Amino acid sequence: MTPRDRPGRGSRALVAVVIGALVWLAAVAPPSAALLARADALLWDLALRAGRPRPPPANLAVVAIDDGDIAAWGGWPVDRGRWAELLDRLDAAGARTVVLDVLLEGRPAVDDADARLAAAMRRHGNVLLSVGVTRATAARLSPDPLAERLSYPLVVGTGPSGTVERRLVAPAPALRDAAATLGPSAVDVDPNGGPPALPAGVRVGGGLVPTLAVEAVRRHRGAPREDLWFDPAHGAVLAGSALAPAADGRYRLVAYGPAGHLPTLTGRELATGAPPALQDALVVVGVSAVAAGERFRTAFSPALSGTELLATAIGNLLEGRTLETIPPASGLGLALTLAAAAAASAALARRRAWVSLAVLGGLVALAGFGVQTVLTETRWWLPATSMLAALVLAAVAIEALRLVLVQRAERALADAQRNLVRFFPARVAERLAATPDARTLDRAVEATVMFVDVVNSTARVERLEPAAAMAELRRFATKVEDAVFAEDGTLVAFSGDGAFAAFGAPDPRADAPAAGLRTARRLVAAFADDDLAIGIGLHYGEVLAGIGGGERQLQYTVIGDAVHVASRLEALSRELDAVVIASAAVVDRIDDPRLCLGFERRCGVALRGRDAPVDLAFLPRRPA
Numbered sequence: 089m090t091p092r093d094r095p096g097r098g099s100r101a102l103v104a105v106v107i108g109a110l111v112w113l114a115a116v117a118p119p120s121a122a123l124l125a126r127a128d129a130l131l132w133d134l135a136l137r138a139g140r141p142r143p144p145p146a147n148l149a150v151v152a153i154d155d156g157d158i159a160a161w162g163g164w165p166v167d168r169g170r171w172a173e174l175l176d177r178l179d180a181a182g183a184r185t186v187v188l189d190v191l192l193e194g195r196p197a198v199d200d201a202d203a204r205l206a207a208a209m210r211r212h213g214n215v216l217l218s219v220g221v222t223r224a225t226a227a228r229l230s231p232d233p234l235a236e237r238l239s240y241p242l243v244v245g246t247g248p249s250g251t252v253e254r255r256l257v258a259p260a261p262a263l264r265d266a267a268a269t270l271g272p273s274a275v276d277v278d279p280n281g282g283p284p285a286l287p288a289g290v291r292v293g294g295g296l297v298p299t300l301a302v303e304a305v306r307r308h309r310g311a312p313r314e315d316l317w318f319d320p321a322h323g324a325v326l327a328g329s330a331l332a333p334a335a336d337g338r339y340r341l342v343a344y345g346p347a348g349h350l351p352t353l354t355g356r357e358l359a360t361g362a363p364p365a366l367q368d369a370l371v372v373v374g375v376s377a378v379a380a381g382e383r384f385r386t387a388f389s390p391a392l393s394g395t396e397l398l399a400t401a402i403g404n405l406l407e408g409r410t411l412e413t414i415p416p417a418s419g420l421g422l423a424l425t426l427a428a429a430a431a432a433s434a435a436l437a438r439r440r441a442w443v444s445l446a447v448l449g450g451l452v453a454l455a456g457f458g459v460q461t462v463l464t465e466t467r468w469w470l471p472a473t474s475m476l477a478a479l480v481l482a483a484v485a486i487e488a489l490r491l492v493l494v495q496r497a498e499r500a501l502a503d504a505q506r507n508l509v510r511f512f513p514a515r516v517a518e519r520l521a522a523t524p525d526a527r528t529l530d531r532a533v534e535a536t537v538m539f540v541d542v543v544n545s546t547a548r549v550e551r552l553e554p555a556a557a558m559a560e561l562r563r564f565a566t567k568v569e570d571a572v573f574a575e576d577g578t579l580v581a582f583s584g585d586g587a588f589a590a591f592g593a594p595d596p597r598a599d600a601p602a603a604g605l606r607t608a609r610r611l612v613a614a615f616a617d618d619d620l621a622i623g624i625g626l627h628y629g630e631v632l633a634g635i636g637g638g639e640r641q642l643q644y645t646v647i648g649d650a651v652h653v654a655s656r657l658e659a660l661s662r663e664l665d666a667v668v669i670a671s672a673a674v675v676d677r678i679d680d681p682r683l684c685l686g687f688e689r690r691c692g693v694a695l696r697g698r699d700a701p702v703d704l705a706f707l708p709r710r711p712a
Contacts, residue, residue: 095489100433103489106432107417107482108426115416115425115474124416127473128329129282136387138645141345145406147369150399151178152376162286164380168192168201171373172208173359179212179369181363187300189273189374189398192218194260206266216304217267220257221274232293236256238270239295240318254290256297269309271300273398275384276338281409283469284384285338287399288323288331298324301401307329308378308406310368319401324405330548332410341401342397342467343386346670350399363697372399376665409467416471428455428475436490446568455479478486530634535592536604536626536674537650538566538577538612539658545585564620575603578644590646593633601628608632608668609683612707621709625658626670628677656695657704665709670701 114120160166178186180357209215234256257262274287289296303323306316315327323334325672332339346348374395375381382394404410409541414420435447455476542564550559568587572579580588592600608624615622636645655668692701
């Protein structure tokens with residue numbers, strides 16, 4: 089690639105800005121934004137799977153009531169006495185905090201099972217109970233006593249963005265009073281397939297009711313209620329520090345692994361076996377049965393149970409490491425997209441097509457590896473799709489611009505060659521168009537030199553009008569051109585009624601002697617029925633080929649002793665009455681004997697201006 093067909097810095101910068109801005113606009117404008125969000129979610133899933141499942145926090149466990157438990161216990165709903173037995177077993181095992189993720193609504197008649205479960209909850213002393221959430225209507229905006237009991241005041245603002253008015257569905261009164269605290273376990277599902285999100289709290293009345301996961305962390309850490317408050321910009325704040333990043337009041341959850349990755353017990357294992365070692369553990373008890381439990385999509389599992397997802401949310405908050413997001417519509421998202429386009433524009437600007445493809449593959453792989461590292465190690469969700477799209481599109485645009493410039497340069501080179509070939513041999517014109525210094529074409533080569541001249545041309549020209557004489561010379565030149573070019577020779581020059589050609593210059597060739605003699609045979613055939621008589625001289629030897637002339641007018645030429653010998657041989661054709669005379673240096677290098685049919689050999693022939701005689705072969709003008 090030369091400077092004239094390489095995109096300049098200004099062009100590359102313009103491509104980066106235009107492509108980056110267009111991709112960013114597509115990332116924030118519907119419906120393309122939804123498509124890019126789905127692609128980002130897919131990349132996030134692939135990044136986590138390419139890594140490895142992460143270990144959950146210590147002392148976090150799950151008791152999952154599966155289909156086998158429900159079948160063994162008489163079907164759904166499970167008798168509440170069973171929940172009481174499980175709580176007693178967990179209490180005996182030393183569990184510090186138990187989250188009962190089951191909606192146990194009140195029933196018309198007081199049930200002894202409710203009393204037993206309430207007693208078990210009081211014996212443990214730190215059992216959190218789930219409450220339901222419904223959308224409030226204008227007819228039901230009366231005060232909600234349970235919400236007033238559970239809600240916290242906001243520090244600033246009016247609650248997380250996008251929230252709507254809700255009402256709580258309370259459990260049975262006995263259970264509500266026995267629980268250490270209550271909270272909704274609602275999880276938001278992204279329709280575009282992104283990671284599940286846990287709200288920090290649910291807006292009810294004038295306050296915010298914290299979700300069950302937030303309250304579980306507070307209770308497990310032994311923090312009083314006054315240590316927990318809410319900030320719409322940061323989510324839940326406990327004892328002066330945010331539980332985890334939640335810029336919009338929601339926590340994007342990072343799954344630890346597939347179903348069963350968290351330490352999990354079934355109800356039967358807990359109820360019939362010895363209490364496991366759960367000392368000081370936080371245990372989430374819920375339903376994983378297909379008929380009764382909820383299912384959520386995560387990176388590792390297409391159907392993770394709601395109980396395991398709640399435990400995942402609690403684990404994320406305990407570690408203080410939920411998924412931090414950089415929205416594509418943000419200023420940082422725009423900067424990353426522009427940076428990706430700029431990287432492609434800078435890296436591919438000086439490459440050929442196949443190199444550009446290899447560099448682009450490397451950039452995409454590097455970006456993919458970087459995204460994976462960032463996602464899995466630091467838990468940032470980047471607008472990776474827009475970055476990769478900017479990389480690829482900027483690369484395509486730069487390569488297209490490069491091809492346009494290359495085609496423009498090739499057209500200019502072709503135009504230059506077309507102009508030069510009118511004055512120089514084709515190979516020489518090609519090199520002159522491509523090189524700034526014509527003298528670099530000078531080289532010594534072994535070549536066959538041929539001189540062709542019209543016999544008795546002076547007398548013929550005297551008898552003709554100037555126009556007729558010029559037409560005759562053009563006819564002679566055309567036949568010489570046809571014969572020389574048919575053998576891929578170099579027509580060095582025309583001089584009046586003579587022509588000078590070379591075979592093996594400027595590029596050496598092994599068949600130079602044969603090509604010269606074949607050309608001579610073509611000329612003999614071409615002028616056989618013509619009233620012009622010609623003489624041809626051929627010699628093979630070392631010559632110097634290059635560009636001659638001054639500074640302003642150039643001419644391709646071939647010089648050396650071989651040129652003088654060929655010229656003398658052509659002049660000797662009058663004396664020998666021969667149409668072709670070739671030196672032994674030419675004839676002895678001919679492998680095809682048919683080319684020498686009709687030639688007569690003569691040794692020791694003296695040439696004008698030369699001391700040493702020359703062996704030659706000649707084709708008589710009038711065969712005997």
